[in-house]
Amino acid sequence: MAEKQKKQVEEITSMEDDFAQWYTDVVKKAELVEYTSVKGCMVIRPYGYAIWENIQRILDGMFKATGHENVYMPLFIPESLLEKEKDHVEGFAPEVAWVTHGGKEPLEERLCVRPTSETLFCEHYAHIVQSHRDLPKLYNQWVSVVRWEKTTRPFLRTREFLWQEGHTCHATAEEAWQETRQMLDIYARFCEESLAIPVIKGPKTESDKFAGAVSTLAIEALMHDGKALQAGTSHYFGDGFAKAFGIQYSNKENTLTYPHQTSWGVTTRLIGAIIMAHGDDNGLVLPPAVAPIQVVVVPIASHKPGVLEAARELAGRIGAFARVKIDESDNSPGWKFAQYEMQGVPLRLEYGPRDIEQGQCVLVRRDNGEKTTVPLAELEATIPAQLQALHDSLLQKAKDNRERHTYRCASLEEIKQALRENGDGFVYAMWCGEEACEDGVKEATGVGSRCIPFDQEQIADTCVFCGKPSQHMVCWAVAY
RNA sequence: CGGGACGUGGCGAAGUUUGGUAUCGCGCCUGCUUUGGGAGCAGGAUGCCGCUGGUUCGAAUCCAGUCGUCCCGACCA
Numbered sequence: 001m002a003e004k005q006k007k008q009v010e011e012i013t014s015m016e017d018d019f020a021q022w023y024t025d026v027v028k029k030a031e032l033v034e035y036t037s038v039k040g041c042m043v044i045r046p047y048g049y050a051i052w053e054n055i056q057r058i059l060d061g062m063f064k065a066t067g068h069e070n071v072y073m074p075l076f077i078p079e080s081l082l083e084k085e086k087d088h089v090e091g092f093a094p095e096v097a098w099v100t101h102g103g104k105e106p107l108e109e110r111l112c113v114r115p116t117s118e119t120l121f122c123e124h125y126a127h128i129v130q131s132h133r134d135l136p137k138l139y140n141q142w143v144s145v146v147r148w149e150k151t152t153r154p155f156l157r158t159r160e161f162l163w164q165e166g167h168t169c170h171a172t173a174e175e176a177w178q179e180t181r182q183m184l185d186i187y188a189r190f191c192e193e194s195l196a197i198p199v200i201k202g203p204k205t206e207s208d209k210f211a212g213a214v215s216t217l218a219i220e221a222l223m224h225d226g227k228a229l230q231a232g233t234s235h236y237f238g239d240g241f242a243k244a245f246g247i248q249y250s251n252k253e254n255t256l257t258y259p260h261q262t263s264w265g266v267t268t269r270l271i272g273a274i275i276m277a278h279g280d281d282n283g284l285v286l287p288p289a290v291a292p293i294q295v296v297v298v299p300i301a302s303h304k305p306g307v308l309e310a311a312r313e314l315a316g317r318i319g320a321f322a323r324v325k326i327d328e329s330d331n332s333p334g335w336k337f338a339q340y341e342m343q344g345v346p347l348r349l350e351y352g353p354r355d356i357e358q359g360q361c362v363l364v365r366r367d368n369g370e371k372t373t374v375p376l377a378e379l380e381a382t383i384p385a386q387l388q389a390l391h392d393s394l395l396q397k398a399k400d401n402r403e404r405h406t407y408r409c410a411s412l413e414e415i416k417q418a419l420r421e422n423g424d425g426f427v428y429a430m431w432c433g434e435e436a437c438e439d440g441v442k443e444a445t446g447v448g449s450r451c452i453p454f455d456q457e458q459i460a461d462t463c464v465f466c467g468k469p470s471q472h473m474v475c476w477a478v479a480y
Numbered sequence: 481c482g483g484g485a486c487g488u489g490g491c492g493a494a495g496u497u498u499g500g501u502a503u504c505g506c507g508c509c510u511g512c513u514u515u516g517g518g519a520g521c522a523g524g525a526u527g528c529c530g531c532u533g534g535u536u537c538g539a540a541u542c543c544a545g546u547c548g549u550c551c552c553g554a555c556c557a
Contacts, residue, residue, distance in 0.1 A: 035549075
């Protein structure tokens with residue numbers, strides 16, 4: 001958690017008192033979300049949606065830069081199509097929503113509202129892939145999907161959620177595997193560079209894989225309350241889906257061959273990650289790269305002649321290089337300060353008669369409350385530098401917090417003790433590879449396997465549960 | 481889906497035990513005064529008491545059902 005800062009917003013429950021309530025307060029008070037009359041379906045309000053638009057814009061650029069194209073697949077999947085891949089349908093069946101009627105007429109075959117679109121992409125690839133010259137296919141779509149979750153929470157688990165799903169089709173296993181790794185790296189880079197959230201990369205264990213995948217890679221982030229949040233996944237399918245859906249191409253030797261596939265996705269859950277990774281008792285703290293407003297200008301004594309005009313001119317100048325808003329409402333300055341802090345705006349500029357006279361403005365940073373006086377001549381240099389400094393500081397704080405809450409343990413006792421003494425966090429401990437031991441650790445300590453980090457450490461030589469020789473170091477945690 | 485708590489103007493609550501005129505604070509509107517950390521005064525508006533049904537002369541209050549929210553489990557991006 002961030003160093004103690006005076007709590008200035010009274011309407012938000014403090015994190016320490018009740019983290020879950022704090023989260024709910026923030027999403028409501030920062031005007032990200034409004035509930036609707038359908039459970040698990042939320043209105044994403046303009047301020048919240050603008051964060052998503054920024055996430056989309058940056059990620060979409062990264063996808064395009066690596067050769068991907070956007071497409072659109074239908075919302076509905078016929079039951080027979082969904083059932084073609086056995087593991088896949090078993091994984092998703094419990095949470096699909098069904099369309100059974102068109103008007104008053106029952107449908108001949110019921111249609112599922114997509115929970116994910118592997119089946120549709122596969123059907124499509126079966127139609128358009130004939131030759132090795134047709135490969136690879138590097139497709140992505142930005143859509144919403146529906147999963148009929150039992151418990152729901154804004155951004156973290158909703159019944160309908162926005163995401164992007166990439167689906168690619170490659171001639172060789174090697175190439176598909178490279179793609180799987182590449183997209184995971186893009187997600188990890190995006191989290192660090194744009195969201196200031198450090199992540200752990202690695203494969204999921206067998207029991208935790210995506211339904212129908214050969215291998216599932218994930219990025220895991222640590223939240224302020226010590227719980228882990230899966231921030232993105234990238235799956236390697238091998239040729240399993242191709243076989244189930246009859247996708248074949250003629251290779252250079254003119255033999256019919258099954259292609260190898262991948263899929264990968266991130267969701268509006270990332271907004272939940274931002275809230276829980278950077279927020280504090282005064283509300284949201286947004287990383288500048290995705291903040292809808294990077295700089296808010298608050299005119300002081302704006303009724304006095306010339307102040308508003310000067311403030312507008314200031315905002316206009318800043319608009320050339322940052323997303324800026326000037327608040328001309330007649331709310332008091334104090335009200336505005338609290339409001340934009342709650343909404344996590346990275347930088348605030350106070351600008352009043354005193355400043356105008358002295359050719360300066362007062363700049364306040366959201367993350368640490370630091371106030372500095374900036375000569376107007378230095379604005380163009382100072383603001384981008386401060387935005388960058390704020391980003392770096394958020395990332396560093398998140399890394400420090402993760403390090404403080406990462407426990408390297410050689411026994412179940414050590415795990416229990418670490419969690420008891422330091423609270424929830426990432427536990428690094430060895431594992432033999434047996435599912436029984438994975439379950440055993442969860443049963444005994446409460447933490448489940450999150451992933452098998454690519455960056456392995458040799459904590460011990462034996463499985464933390466059964467004592468047999470260990471295969472891997474696993475990252476364990478209580479998860480969202 | 482199991483266990484618990486809760487739905488009363490936009491928000492937060494009191495009233496529910498023991499049925500009898502719908503209450504308070506904040507916010508909202510109008511005007512004036514204010515403006516460097518959630519401004520002050522005056523006047524004003526806003527309620528199918530979540531929804532459906534039942535009991536009753538009469539229901540926010542009692543009963544049943546249902547929808548939603550939050551917490552704890554199981555499931556999950």
